[in-house]
Amino acid sequence: MNAKTRNTYDVCVIAVSLFVITLSANIQIPLYPKYAVEGGYGNGFIALVFSVYVMGLIPVLIVFGGISDRIGRKISIIIALLISLFSNALISVYGSVEILFLVRLLQGISVAIVLGASAACLSEYIDDVNRAANIHGILVSLGLGSGAIMTCFSMSLLNWRVPMSYYMISILNLICILMAMKINRDDVRGVGAMVRLPVITSKSWKFCCSIFLAWSLVGVVISIVPSLLGDLDFDDSAGIVVFLAVATGAFFQPLCRNRTSDWALRTGLCIAVIAYVLLVVGIYLSSIPIILLSAGLTGASGLGFVYVGGLRLVMDTESVLTSRAVSGYLIFGYLGLGLPCVGIGYLGDVVGVSQAIVLYGIVSVALVVCGYIVGLRTKASRNNLIA
Template sequence: MLSNAATPLYVLWRRELGFSAGMLTVIFACYIVGLVAALAVAGVASDRIGRKPVVLPALGLAIVASVLFATASSVLVLVVARLLAGVAVGSVISAGMAAVTDVAGSQRRRLAALLASAAIVVGAGVGPLLAGILSESVPGPTVTVFLIEVALLVLAVLVVWRMPLPGPTGSRTGAWIRIPSVPRPQRGELLLGIAVFLPGLASTSYVLSLGPSLLADVLGTTSRIVSGATTFVTFAAATAVQFSVQRLRIRAILLMSAISVVAAMAVLVAAVYASSAMLLVVAAILAGTGHGLGQLGGVTLITSSISDDRLAEANAALNIGVYLPAGLLSVALGYLSDAVGLSTATTVFGATIVIAALLGATFAVAHRRTAN
């Protein structure tokens, strides 16, 4: 929830603190920086020392980030809050998803992948919806949602503390800080997961970073509830589609992800030039569908082929390969929109993501081990 709770509130902070769309995407990308930095350490550490020693400190950082968001009075505070949120979420993505697999057991790995992946997108969608509603209905529009977040994080600490998790499973040899990787025989699965998940994540990153600006500047909609709801439907679609396709073969899931992303970008560009909020919502739903399918396919490839002693590191490798380029694309889009306008920048972005999605689909067709 913390990862996207700030999304509908950036309009307020931009008004109060006076920063550009380019700076907005930099603030957004600081989350990616923190997330990637955490992934470079958390996956290996989790496999070596256990899940709890990684997840519990991450939840503590998330509490600190929530307090900073609630009291933010400068761009620097927002940057630090986003950075800490990224570190916290990066640690949970690698160690927390592996913990779900540990609890599920070896016979239910695919179910574990589904539940872990769905939990991420549910939280990612609920956070901005709650923030949008509370910011227009209660005092303290940029405060209340983060107070609720702190309470939920405290509850999460108690839950994780009591989880029946096994001890460390990985080797204690080798560097602790390194680029996460997987055994050579499984690198094809990792690369395929990145190739298909990346376009879906990048498309939803647009909704998160510049969606509110698009609603306000191009479509003339300033409601933070609409902004939060648009983000919510994005991730609601990502959640629903994961449960609806759980019995399909992985290759079919990956190809459906690519098709959804291509459709999302076509509708997004149409929404900008037609100044249609309804088309933007449709684009958000399609982007969320592509994101959910790509994430599920990538995580399932990892959990079904990687042993327990490298599982958290493999999750970290998948997410670094996806979040880092997606963050760079978001920053480039923000500054491009400052230079040439949001409509032109959106068109360039959409064409780039379509090409990436088609390349991912081609990889999925060519890769022989994705049929199951």
């Protein structure tokens, strides 16, 4: 196998591994309302289970965000695949609420490891950083968005106690592990401390804050909205909502290809505001089409324009810092994904979900407007200094 063919093989294995791990991260979401009803829990429980995934992910991003710089990309990806396989085996065999918490924790750890390692790999193999960022973003969006709808589809075909999707993803994990063992290039290894803290550059701060806001809306939609649609007798909505709120971003990312990161950021935040307004209108009118449209625009914003715009910027760093820069960027995203939905979940049990979402929106829109004003003033100040 010549060098070009070998590089192509390595890129394909890395891409498929990233997709499979993110695919397995959301396969349980359609069963959350069922677990909540059986245990007598409310929206707070659903949001808490969802946030356990973030609780497993963020500490790994903070402490071991650049671990692939130390132990190598290949080993990091294999470890992530093994953890993902183990979590799928646990939920397939036991399938209890208690095990679900552990499974979500392990899935968060697995995703945290593979995100930084795969981003660094793709940026090293692919000379064009924009192309590498687009490929990474599309794979993450499609993976995170397709797991839930895969479970819904498998349950509609065969209503087994353990969904067929669990077994299918476990098989895919095994195949990826075997393929990853044959990855040839693994020459990015460092010396020194095992702990590699994330890096946040001066240019990436506004993108970090923006992904926090955009992904907070994604978290609200995929953790809270399915239960609302269940109240409207649309019980099989979880997979569709997750797909629209996450995977839709993959179809909008190519629009950023010849645009600047700043353009992608502004466009994404504007779409996020529109998506939120439609969400509130859809909830108050009990309109399923409007709610689904809101979910689609949420995906276009959070996992489309905002995500790939910032990812392109942080991947355009030195090779030895790429995985740490990506980890720093994603920490903000996953904090946004987890924290607001937990607060809204518990607040919704007290004052009602609709009122909680309205309060969330008021705060989020205010932050977006303030950030936009600060950005304009900063730009004006720089222009005055140049003049």
